Amino acid sequence: MKPTAPERSTKRAELPRLGEVSIVFGTPRRLPRATQLPGRVVVLDIAFASDAGGQSKGFAHTTRRFIDALGSRLVCWVDHHDSAHHAYFAGDPRFVLATKAEHGACPEMVTTELVCQSGPIDTVVCHTDFDGVASAAKWLRGGREPYPGCDDDARAIDTRIGTPSEVGARIDRAIRARPRDEVLLFDALGLLVSGLTDDESSARIDAASAELLPREQEAVRLAAGYLHAGVGLVLIDVGEAVAPGPYDKTWLLLLGQAQAQIAILVDGDTATFAAPFDSGVDFLAMFGFTGGMPTLVSLHRAKLAPALEKLGATPALVRRYRTATS
Numbered sequence: 001m002k003p004t005a006p007e008r009s010t011k012r013a014e015l016p017r018l019g020e021v022s023i024v025f026g027t028p029r030r031l032p033r034a035t036q037l038p039g040r041v042v043v044l045d046i047a048f049a050s051d052a053g054g055q056s057k058g059f060a061h062t063t064r065r066f067i068d069a070l071g072s073r074l075v076c077w078v079d080h081h082d083s084a085h086h087a088y089f090a091g092d093p094r095f096v097l098a099t100k101a102e103h104g105a106c107p108e109m110v111t112t113e114l115v116c117q118s119g120p121i122d123t124v125v126c127h128t129d130f131d132g133v134a135s136a137a138k139w140l141r142g143g144r145e146p147y148p149g150c151d152d153d154a155r156a157i158d159t160r161i162g163t164p165s166e167v168g169a170r171i172d173r174a175i176r177a178r179p180r181d182e183v184l185l186f187d188a189l190g191l192l193v194s195g196l197t198d199d200e201s202s203a204r205i206d207a208a209s210a211e212l213l214p215r216e217q218e219a220v221r222l223a224a225g226y227l228h229a230g231v232g233l234v235l236i237d238v239g240e241a242v243a244p245g246p247y248d249k250t251w252l253l254l255l256g257q258a259q260a261q262i263a264i265l266v267d268g269d270t271a272t273f274a275a276p277f278d279s280g281v282d283f284l285a286m287f288g289f290t291g292g293m294p295t296l297v298s299l300h301r302a303k304l305a306p307a308l309e310k311l312g313a314t315p316a317l318v319r320r321y322r323t324a325t326s
Contacts, residue, residue, distance in 0.1 A: 015123070016186060018140060018193060022123040025132070025185055028292075029062055032125060034069035039122025041074050042139060045106035045132035046125065047081035050284075050291045059085050059290065076118045078135065080106050082284055083291030100293055104161075104277065105154035106135045112143030130172040131158045133185060137192035146192035159277035160254060167196065174208035176248060177215065184208055218247040223255035226263070230313040235264040253296075262311065271304045273297050273311075286310055 015022040015036070024032050028049045034041075051058035063085070067074060077089075078096045080103040089095035096109055103109050106127075126136040134154045137146045145151055153168025155161075164172065171188050178184045184204065191201040222241050229235040234256050238244050249265065253274040256263025261279055265272045275281035275295045283289070283297040287307060299307055305322035 024125045037123045041123045043077040044135040045127040048083040104159040107154045108151045110138045115143040170209045173212045174205045177212040215248040219252040232261040234260040237266040
């Protein structure tokens with residue numbers, strides 16, 4: 001099966017399909033309209049929205065509204081991100097939910113038994129990363145891995161622990177190079193569903209993967225600007241770097257974590273906090289978030305100073321960002 005993807009230069013008139021199934025990509029805060037999704041729907045690797053962004057973007061107004069609008073058409077929701085709202089669905093067999101500690105990646109939760117018991121579906125909604133695309137491919141393959149070790153690759157990529165295979169790494173790199181390119185996501189999905197036999201999609205994946213190299217090189221250059229922010233903390237404000245170019249955010253955060261347990265990246269109005277998957281750091285509890293990844297969160301710049309204070313950052317750094325946002 002090959003996906004019928006939208007043209008890059010035209011607005012999508014109808015949902016692209018892979019075989020008989022419509023495919024939609026989404027994020028926790030950017031979900032499709034339920035009325036646009038045909039038939040029976042499966043949702044894969046999309047976290048419940050946290051309430052940290054305010055009521056207009058939180059769980060009740062985003063995730064819950066989407067679930068309620070789908071009603072009985074929601075066949076299954078599989079996800080591995082922490083959320084206090086999982087408790088609402090503890091007795092609903094349609095929801096297969098876990099924490100990041102229980103399952104480092106989502107594809108390993110998609111089994112042949114789950115796919116069989118869910119029955120025929122008409123639409124897959126999945127996250128816009130390797131984990132989400134691999135989950136969708138595995139579902140469409142009846143719960144079978146697209147290639148041996150794909151589940152392990154997803155876990156290595158999503159936790160950044162271990163080394164993925166060459167196949168997993170190049171698909172991940174391609175998606176990171178073009179994170180908003182839905183046509184590329186369809187190429188990745190088509191390649192995985194085909195069991196890596198779609199040569200045309202493979203060639204486009206390789207081309208996109210190569211585009212990440214200069215962004216990684218820029219991340220290395222920027223990483224020299226990380227500042228000591230406190231015990232076990234480093235911070236970089238990209239806006240203060242000399243002529244910053246396009247960079248790979250994931251790689252820049254990982255380079256920061258090589259210098260200290262917690263890396264903080266400030267870019268425009270967003271501050272991202274990252275720690276190793278196995279560090280025991282829980283930003284969700286620390287900052288009072290209702291869900292997400294315990295070791296990777298983003299805050300609005302206006303909330304940076306209080307967050308730095310909680311982490312024990314240097315008083316001078318706290319004052320600097322408190323003054324900048326006052």
